[in-house]
Amino acid sequence: MRKSLKIIASLALAGLSFPSLNGRETALKTNILYDATATVNLGIEQAVSPKWSIDLSANLNAWNMQKGARWKHWLIQPEGRYWFCQSLDGHFLAMHALGGQYNVGHWTDGGIWGMNIDKFKHNRYQGWFVGAGVGYGYAWALSKHWNLEAEIAVGYMYTRFDTYECENCGRKISEDNDYHYVGPTKAALSLVYVF
Secondary structure, three states: HHHHHHHHHHHHHHHHOOOOOOOEEEEEEEEEEHHHOOOOEEEEEEEOOOOOOEEEEEEEEEEOOOHOOOOEEEEEEEEEEEEEOOOOOEEEEEEEEEEEEEEEEOOHHHHOOOOOOOOOOOEEEEEEEEEEEEEEEEEEEOOOEEEEEEEEEEEEEEEEEEEEEEEHHOOOOEEEEEEEEEEEEEEEEEEEEEE
């Protein structure tokens, strides 16, 4: 985990070394949708030309939930963006990769946020995932330094995981399961500070 955080910090610092383009070329952001799930997240975006930028976001949810439920995960999501007008403003298309690890399960009393998902009620899943996707977004300039940004993306993810009994999150039931997922890979409503 520390190694991953060092890599994120190195990439962020490297992004700050690009030459100035239009006075609005570097941004820090937080995804309000992740914030609502108590997932700590931070993104940095750097314009690399008048119509291109790179974005790197990292997310972490390491908190314990009520009654032994788990929703722990970390995620890193690098992304390249093509802006129709100019970097960090207006419409954009995006391509991203993603990867991380998770430990989820033992959701009782209707699950989480009212969802009743029986698979997560009786078992706990622990594993890793990788994937890629494409998206569309829009950034509204609220002031000289503040933007509001929305993005939705779809793509593919591959995950490999072990399954455990939920009672005391004990005995391993199966290992090295895999799953192929196609669907939404990113939903963001971000508050952005632009330098």
